[in-house]
Amino acid sequence: MNQINHSLSLTESAKRPLNIFQNIGSIIGFSGLATLLISLLNIYAESQVPYLFYGAIGAISLGTIIYTIGSYGGKTEGIKNDYNWLSGLTSKGSFAWIAGIFITTFYVFLYWFPQHLGLGESGAANKGLVGFFDPLSVLLKGEGKFASQWFMYGTLYTLAILIFGIKFIVKYRHNRYQVIRTISVMVFQLGFAFIIPAFLERMSLPYNDFKNVWPLNYYFFDTWNINGMLNAGNIGLFMLIFGIAMVLIITPILTYFFGKRWYCSWVCGCGGLAETAGDSFRHLSDKSQSAWKIERWMIHLVLAISVLMTIAVIYNYRAQETGYLVTTEIFLIGIFSLALILSGFVIYNRNKWIKKQNKIAFQITGGILLSLIAFTAYSYFLKGSNDLFVIQTYKIQKFYGFYIGAAFSGVIGVGFYPLMGSRVWCRFGCPMAALLGLQQKFFSRFRITTNGSQCISCGNCSTYCEMGIDVRAYAEKGQDIVRASCVGCGICSAVCPRGVLKLENGPAIQDRATAKRAIFISEDKVGLLD
Numbered sequence: 001m002n003q004i005n006h007s008l009s010l011t012e013s014a015k016r017p018l019n020i021f022q023n024i025g026s027i028i029g030f031s032g033l034a035t036l037l038i039s040l041l042n043i044y045a046e047s048q049v050p051y052l053f054y055g056a057i058g059a060i061s062l063g064t065i066i067y068t069i070g071s072y073g074g075k076t077e078g079i080k081n082d083y084n085w086l087s088g089l090t091s092k093g094s095f096a097w098i099a100g101i102f103i104t105t106f107y108v109f110l111y112w113f114p115q116h117l118g119l120g121e122s123g124a125a126n127k128g129l130v131g132f133f134d135p136l137s138v139l140l141k142g143e144g145k146f147a148s149q150w151f152m153y154g155t156l157y158t159l160a161i162l163i164f165g166i167k168f169i170v171k172y173r174h175n176r177y178q179v180i181r182t183i184s185v186m187v188f189q190l191g192f193a194f195i196i197p198a199f200l201e202r203m204s205l206p207y208n209d210f211k212n213v214w215p216l217n218y219y220f221f222d223t224w225n226i227n228g229m230l231n232a233g234n235i236g237l238f239m240l241i242f243g244i245a246m247v248l249i250i251t252p253i254l255t256y257f258f259g260k261r262w263y264c265s266w267v268c269g270c271g272g273l274a275e276t277a278g279d280s281f282r283h284l285s286d287k288s289q290s291a292w293k294i295e296r297w298m299i300h301l302v303l304a305i306s307v308l309m310t311i312a313v314i315y316n317y318r319a320q321e322t323g324y325l326v327t328t329e330i331f332l333i334g335i336f337s338l339a340l341i342l343s344g345f346v347i348y349n350r351n352k353w354i355k356k357q358n359k360i361a362f363q364i365t366g367g368i369l370l371s372l373i374a375f376t377a378y379s380y381f382l383k384g385s386n387d388l389f390v391i392q393t394y395k396i397q398k399f400y401g402f403y404i405g406a407a408f409s410g411v412i413g414v415g416f417y418p419l420m421g422s423r424v425w426c427r428f429g430c431p432m433a434a435l436l437g438l439q440q441k442f443f444s445r446f447r448i449t450t451n452g453s454q455c456i457s458c459g460n461c462s463t464y465c466e467m468g469i470d471v472r473a474y475a476e477k478g479q480d481i482v483r484a485s486c487v488g489c490g491i492c493s494a495v496c497p498r499g500v501l502k503l504e505n506g507p508a509i510q511d512r513a514t515a516k517r518a519i520f521i522s523e524d525k526v527g528l529l530d
Contacts, residue, residue: 016083021070029063032056039132042118050135061163068167077174079495081283081464089418090280096418104415111406114149140198151198157273158194162186164276171279175494177503181265185272193269206232208239211267213246215306216432218405221313222397252439258505259446260436261488268432270425273414274466275489278422282466282491285421291468295427295485302404303434309396336373343369404429423466427485437484445505446488452478454498461492461501475500 018026035056038044044052072080088095115121118128126134130152137147165186172178192211201207206228214220220243229236254262264271274282413425426433440446452475461471467485471492474481481501493501 019070021073022067023070025063025065025067025070027063028059028066032059032061032063035059036129036132040118040128042127042131044132049132053132053135056132057159060159064163065166068170071167072170080171081495084280084283090284092284092419099418100415103417104411107411107415110149110153111410117149117152119149120146137198140195140202142202145201154194157269158189160277161189161269161272164279165272168276168279172494175490177490178494181490182275184266185268185275188267189269189272206236206239208243210239210242211269213251213263213432214243215303215310215435216268216270216430217243218306218309218400218431221310223313251436252443255436255439256444257446259444259486259488260433260440261446261486261490261503263436264426264433264487265489270409270413270430271423271487274417274422274426278417278466281417281422283421283463284419285423285427285466285468287462287465287468287470295468298428299430299434299437302408302429303431305396305400305404306431309400312396339369339373343373421466421468423468423487426487427467433485433487440486441482441484444482447504447506448474448481448486448488448492449502449504450475450478450480451500451502452476455500456498458497460495460497464491464495466491471501 032055035052039049039052084090087093089099090096109116114130116128118126118130118132120126120131125131126146130147130149133147133152133155136155137145137151165182168182169179172182188211193209197207197209206225208229209217219225226240229240232239251263265275408429409425413429416424448471455472455475457472457476459472461475462469462473465471466489467483467487469481469483469486469492471481488503490503493503
């Protein structure tokens with residue numbers, strides 16, 4: 001006798017079992033992962049390591065690709081987010097907690113206990129998991145240059161972006177924008193963050209990830225890094241000039257024309273991992289007003305700490321000892337003057353900031369500038385001091401590196417994917433995202449336009465916004481989305497069944513209602529609204 005289904009739901013109430021391709025892919029992929037994990041026991045013979053290593057990497061890659069084919073290959077083109085709220089991994093179920101604990105534990109060992117992963121201490125040979133990556137390290141960097149925990153991590157990080165990037169491309173293959181930006185992220189991660197730095201080390205040049213920009217690269221202005229670049233000849237000088245130009249010239253120009261998406265969704269490795277490996281968790285981001293308020297306070301406070309720390313680091317880089325930089329007095333006067341000018345600009349535009357619901361950003365920005373004015377004045381009259389007010393600079397760096405650079409960006413930022421969504425670090429802690437967000441909010445041509453008359457309030461856009469933006473609220477009102485937190489990933493537009501949302505680079509007009517009224521006045525320009 002057939003059981004009667006009394007549910008009125010139009011969707012299935014339980015997740016379908018895995019098909020044959022998904023099962024085969026899972027078996028192959030997990031066999032490769034198991035090979036990596038077993039290496040922690042250090043039971044492999046030295047002669048076996050290269051074959052097992054490349055075999056494990058190949059199995060993980062092949063298994064993921066086969067699983068992807070089973071998941072999306074036989075289906076029609078279009079966004080497939082089936083069963084996200086039914087799976088234990090993607091709905092904060094037991095598997096999500098297990099995955100979160102596993103990833104978090106790995107990061108804790110990576111940052112603070114790498115010897116338990118097999119890193120050789122005091123010149124000793126690597127073993128375990130770190131030693132498992134020695135063949136690849138020697139291949140890329142040269143004879144005798146064995147893996148560190150960071151090379152191991154970089155390899156796994158790059159592998160994750162590549163294989164899940166393929167999965168992402170297959171899933172969103174009908175959307176040209178998603179395919180191109182995913183390929184961009186994969187190329188930048190593989191080339192600029194992995195291969196190029198390895199070859200720089202092979203040539204005994206300073207390690208440099210050319211896409212890692214200050215303030216995300218918070219150690220760029222540290223004495224050891226600047227001296228390393230200056231001592232490396234012309235190529236080192238190029239790295240230094242390029243890094244400064246990225247901060248002062250290239251980044252603002254690109255953000256003006258394209259918004260922060262050029263970096264956060266097309267270049268950045270953190271964003272790349274979130275978009276690819278974290279795609280299955282994007283719907284878990286908190287869309288509440290309270291989360292938005294916490295986000296604005298936290299991310300701008302991290303930016304404030306990063307700016308003050310960097311100013312202190314540069315100040316303590318003694319010009320008279322190196323001969324490369326301007327004198328300390330000129331530097332302080334320059335920072336003091338710049339802070340005064342920016343303070344005047346902020347005060348002059350205070351009503352605009354508050355009107356646009358950016359009171360928090362206004363308060364924090366004002367606090368940063370006032371702190372700069374006070375710090376430079378204090379330091380000018382206490383020449384030779386290594387303190388930022390009463391705190392030694394190295395203590396600020398230690399605090400930032402431990403709590404923000406490691407615990408926040410790594411342990412929480414990635415470990416909490418299955419519980420809080422894929423952009424935890426980008427939303428609440430990344431100083432680069434905060435800086436680009438301020439530029440995007442007030443000076444950029446980028447926006448997401450809406451056609452409210454076509455919106456059916458299905459909520460797909462809000463559900464799959466990884467940055468926690470309630471996109472539907474804007475779409476229902478016909479308002480353009482010009483949010484500092486928006487990374488321009490375009491998923492909201494991709495999942496919209498009515499074509500309500502569109503990513504645009506247009507005139508930097510904040511009040512488009514005024515522009516629309518002006519266009520309607522002239523009948524021969526009505527077509528511009530299309």
